[in-house]
Amino acid sequence: xxxxxxxxxxxxxxxxxxxxxxxxxxxxxxxxxxxxxxxxxxxxxxxxxxxxxxxxxxxxxxxxxxxxxxxxxxxxxxxxxxxxxxxxxxxxxxxxxxxxxxxxxxxxxxxxxxxxxxxxxxxxxxxxxxxxxxxxxxxxxxxxxxxxxxxxxxxxxxxxxxxxxxxxxxxxxxxxxxxxxxxxxxxxxxxxxxxxxxxxxxxxxxxxxxxxxxxxxxxxxx
Amino acid sequence: xxxxxxxxxxxxxxxxxxxxxxxxxxxxxxxxxxxxxxxxxxxxxxxxxxxxxxxxxxxxxxxxxxxxxxxxxxxxxxxxxxxxxxxxxxxxxxxxxxxxxxxxxxxxxxxxxxxxxxxxxxxxxxxxxxxxxxxxxxxxxxxxxxxxxxxxxxxxxxxxxxxxxxxxxxxxxxxxxxxxxxxxxxxxxxxxxxxxxxxxxxxxxxxxxxxxxxxxxxxxxxxxxxxxxxxxxxxxxxxxxxxxxxxxxxxxxxxxxxxxxxxxxxxxxxxxxxxxxxxxxxxxxxxxxxxxxxxxxxxxxxxxxxxxxxxxxxxxxxxxxxxxxxxxxxxxxxxxxxxxxxxxxxxxxxxxxxxxxxxxxxxxxxxxxxxxxxxxxxxxxxxxxxxxxxxxxxxxxxxxxxxxxxxxxxxxxxxxxxxxxxxxxxxxxxxxxxxxxxxxxxxxxxxxxxxxxxxxxxxxxxxxxxxxxxxxxxxxxxxxxxxxxxxxxxxxxxxxxxxxxxxxxxxxxxxxxxxxxxxxxxxxxxxxxxxxxxxxxxxxxxxxxxxxxxxxxxxxxxxxxxxxxxxxxxxxxxxxxxxxxxxxxxxxxxxxxxxxxxxxxxxxxxxxxxxxxxxx
Numbered sequence: 157x158x159x160x161x162x163x164x165x166x167x168x169x170x171x172x173x174x175x176x177x178x179x180x181x182x183x184x185x186x187x188x189x190x191x192x193x194x195x196x197x198x199x200x201x202x203x204x205x206x207x208x209x210x211x212x213x214x215x216x217x218x219x220x221x222x223x224x225x226x227x228x229x230x231x232x233x234x235x236x237x238x239x240x241x242x243x244x245x246x247x248x249x250x251x252x253x254x255x256x257x258x259x260x261x262x263x264x265x266x267x268x269x270x271x272x273x274x275x276x277x278x279x280x281x282x283x284x285x286x287x288x289x290x291x292x293x294x295x296x297x298x299x300x301x302x303x304x305x306x307x308x309x310x311x312x313x314x315x316x317x318x319x320x321x322x323x324x325x326x327x328x329x330x331x332x333x334x335x336x337x338x339x340x341x342x343x344x345x346x347x348x349x350x351x352x353x354x355x356x357x358x359x360x361x362x363x364x365x366x367x368x369x370x371x372x373x374x375x376x377x378x
Numbered sequence: 379x380x381x382x383x384x385x386x387x388x389x390x391x392x393x394x395x396x397x398x399x400x401x402x403x404x405x406x407x408x409x410x411x412x413x414x415x416x417x418x419x420x421x422x423x424x425x426x427x428x429x430x431x432x433x434x435x436x437x438x439x440x441x442x443x444x445x446x447x448x449x450x451x452x453x454x455x456x457x458x459x460x461x462x463x464x465x466x467x468x469x470x471x472x473x474x475x476x477x478x479x480x481x482x483x484x485x486x487x488x489x490x491x492x493x494x495x496x497x498x499x500x501x502x503x504x505x506x507x508x509x510x511x512x513x514x515x516x517x518x519x520x521x522x523x524x525x526x527x528x529x530x531x532x533x534x535x536x537x538x539x540x541x542x543x544x545x546x547x548x549x550x551x552x553x554x555x556x557x558x559x560x561x562x563x564x565x566x567x568x569x570x571x572x573x574x575x576x577x578x579x580x581x582x583x584x585x586x587x588x589x590x591x592x593x594x595x596x597x598x599x600x601x602x603x604x605x606x607x608x609x610x611x612x613x614x615x616x617x618x619x620x621x622x623x624x625x626x627x628x629x630x631x632x633x634x635x636x637x638x639x640x641x642x643x644x645x646x647x648x649x650x651x652x653x654x655x656x657x658x659x660x661x662x663x664x665x666x667x668x669x670x671x672x673x674x675x676x677x678x679x680x681x682x683x684x685x686x687x688x689x690x691x692x693x694x695x696x697x698x699x700x701x702x703x704x705x706x707x708x709x710x711x712x713x714x715x716x717x718x719x720x721x722x723x724x725x726x727x728x729x730x731x732x733x734x735x736x737x738x739x740x741x742x743x744x745x746x747x748x749x750x751x752x753x754x755x756x757x758x759x760x761x762x763x764x765x766x767x768x769x770x771x772x773x774x775x776x777x778x779x780x781x782x783x784x785x786x787x788x789x790x791x792x793x794x795x796x797x798x799x800x801x802x803x804x805x806x807x808x809x810x811x812x813x814x815x816x817x818x819x820x821x822x823x824x825x826x827x828x829x830x831x832x833x834x835x836x837x838x839x840x841x842x843x844x845x846x847x848x849x850x851x852x853x854x855x856x857x858x859x860x861x862x863x864x865x866x867x868x869x870x871x872x873x874x875x876x877x878x879x880x881x882x883x884x885x886x887x888x889x890x891x892x893x894x895x896x897x898x899x900x901x902x903x904x905x906x907x908x909x910x911x912x913x914x915x916x917x918x919x920x921x922x923x924x925x926x927x928x929x930x931x932x933x934x935x936x937x938x939x940x941x942x943x944x945x946x947x948x949x950x951x952x953x954x955x956x957x958x959x960x961x962x963x964x965x966x967x968x969x970x971x972x973x974x975x976x977x978x979x980x981x982x983x984x985x986x987x988x989x990x991x992x993x994x
Binding site: 307 | 502505506508509519523524525563564567570571573574577578582709710713714715716717818820
């Protein structure tokens with residue numbers, strides 16, 4: 157009798173959870189891709205954790221706070237690590253509507269991923285789209301910052317070059333005119349020959365003309 | 379007839395002392411920088427790959443020997459001897475040839491407009507490379523954040539970033555759209571950088587060239603070393619250099635080799651004449667010409683090795699990812715354990731599954747993954763730099779660093795070429811004395827850069843990239859070939875081969891040998907004429923069309939081929955011939971002026987007979 161009941165229950169469960177059943181979702185895990193050497197094996201304990209996470213997600217839905225782990229049924233576990241699951245109601249005769257399960261999973265997707273060290277791409281719930289992360293736009297786009305830096309440097313360098321050019325130009329213009337002015341002024345007072353003032357017939361001090369040295373001073377002493 | 383001075387009297391272009399190079403290295407680097415440009419990086423490797431790998435080097439070297447080096451030598455000798463920019467130099471050779479200088483000047487102006495626009499695009503990418511992850515690595519989310527933007531999903535993040543976020547390209551050349559402010563500010567900065575470097579002519583470019591000419595070689599070496607250590611590099615290189623000698627039978631290959639060497643050396647723009655005019659009169663320009671041309675070609679080869687090792691890596695990693703996608707489909711469909719099928723065992727596993735369950739396998743979206751298909755995906759021009767290479771860089775570890783290096787290299791390559799372009803515009807203006815003497819040189823260069831900037835804003839419209847292709851194909855190509863032809867003919871026949879050889883003997887100490895005289899008198903003019911006719915035939919053979927990026931096209935990621943509308947075709951024709959029209963216009967003008975002078979004083983018979991023997 158008990159065996160009959162057991163088979164009946166299993167049959168009903170098999171009926172509720174099978175590939176492409178109503179309200180059933182397929183899950184696919186890529187543990188080795190995500191974790192490489194640190195990959196864990198998928199065994200019954202991991203399945204228990206999965207059922208617990210799904211039950212936890214359903215308990216957060218209003219009106220479904222009484223979902224138990226035993227209400228979550230898994231079937232068709234393959235070596236790929238993919239399987240199907242359904243969530244039944246407390247009576248265990250009907251499955252909960254797909255929409256409810258979908259929204260519950262979406263709300264808690266992050267917690268489910270973290271429990272298994274996976275992410276949206278390696279723990280796939282087929283037919284449950286994941287919410288895409290919002291773009292992380294900084295308040296000022298980076299290119300504007302670099303642009304500002306380069307522009308300021310170019311502007312400053314150009315200004316420096318232009319100003320130095322103007323100064324050089326002015327110095328060149330002032331230079332020859334200054335020399336002309338001084339020569340005009342001095343002509344009235346002192347004669348200038350080759351820019352050197354010469355005092356004709358001025359016996360102020362007497363200058364020693366080194367060109368006319370005496371003979372013995374020119375010869376090196378012995 | 380011409381005021382050509384004898385070998386004993388070097389002529390200065392201008393009353394005051396002509397500026398001079400600080401040392402020979404500056405001059406050599408300037409010429410090398412002008413010659414080595416973006417084309418060495420993104421045109422030569424593409425040609426090498428599509429025209430039979432190593433076999434392409436044969437027509438390339440022949441074109442270099444019979445067309446590139448002789449023309450280059452003429453330009454350097456003319457500039458050094460006459461010590462003026464292109465306008466003054468050709469007027470000095472013969473007043474009837476003065477139009478050539480004006481033609482060179484006009485073409486340089488047009489080229490600098492669109493060349494700096496390419497630099498603007500490079501600058502935009504450079505500014506965007508300072509972040510991780512790079513903005514072209516992933517598609518942005520659409521408005522309701524439920525998925526990715528459709529245009530990006532259908533094509534690829536890299537193409538989306540180029541066509542939409544950079545160019546914001548319209549679907550048709552007639553639809554110009556508004557000016558893109560991002561490109562406009564980058565255009566302003568790139569013209570500001572050019573102005574900063576050419577502000578005092580060769581005084582400032584001579585200092586800047588040390589960096590802009592040498593930095594690309596440094597980066598190329600870094601890329602070469604990195605590229606050769608990446609997996610798949612060797613496949614890329616063997617694929618590139620495997621010679622296929624059958625291509626030599628295709629005349630298109632010879633045409634491409636000749637045009638490549640011609641544009642690669644930046645001949646007939648007047649830039650080399652301008653640079654050489656600042657040389658001391660007795661300088662061995664023959665040795666300079668040969669060495670610079672060889673350096674240019676070596677750089678092309680070096681760059682193609684670096685580029686193809688990276689592209690080989692890209693092809694290998696794309697191929698690997700293609701296999702991985704197929705493997706994922708297989709193990710998902712048949713619930714096989716993860717990593718049970720590797721890339722090596724994929725074919726065997728597929729065959730096994732196909733034998734056992736063919737129907738299910740047939741239903742899977744499996745792609746055909748062949749390494750040769752990925753290696754064949756070559757591109758040239760902006761497609762190589764902004765789409766293919768940026769995608770390759772994404773998969774290298776430390777992607778932002780490589781992106782910054784790559785775009786920095788492109789920017790300095792282009793900048794050193796821009797120096798030559800601007801010199802070929804500014805030197806003739808200075809020599810002609812367009813502005814009064816008291817106006818400082820800084821103002822003249824500033825006005826020139828400002829004018830170019832305002833004219834170039836038309837390339838920042840949404841249809842700007844289509845116009846750039848037009849300028850590249852029509853404004854530059856035909857005019858330069860014609861002007862080069864007139865250059866050779868003008869020097870060899872109008873100036874006189876004997877007088878030219880005397881000048882070169884005075885400058886370099888040795889008369890040009892038989893090779894030079896033969897190429898100048900016969901080979902180069904014939905070659906240039908053949909290239910010109912072949913080019914015209916090629917352009918005329920198919921109605922001109924362009925490839926538009928149209929998201930609403932039914933075969934979308936492929937570009938839609940559209941013919942040019944009538945008014946655009948008229949613009950193309952104008953661009954192709956207006957610059958060269960200066961030559962006959964000025965010659966005619968001179969003829970009329972001489973005839974008028976002759977009729978005014980008939981008894982003195984002051985009308986000199988032009989060499990062609992045409993009497994007034």
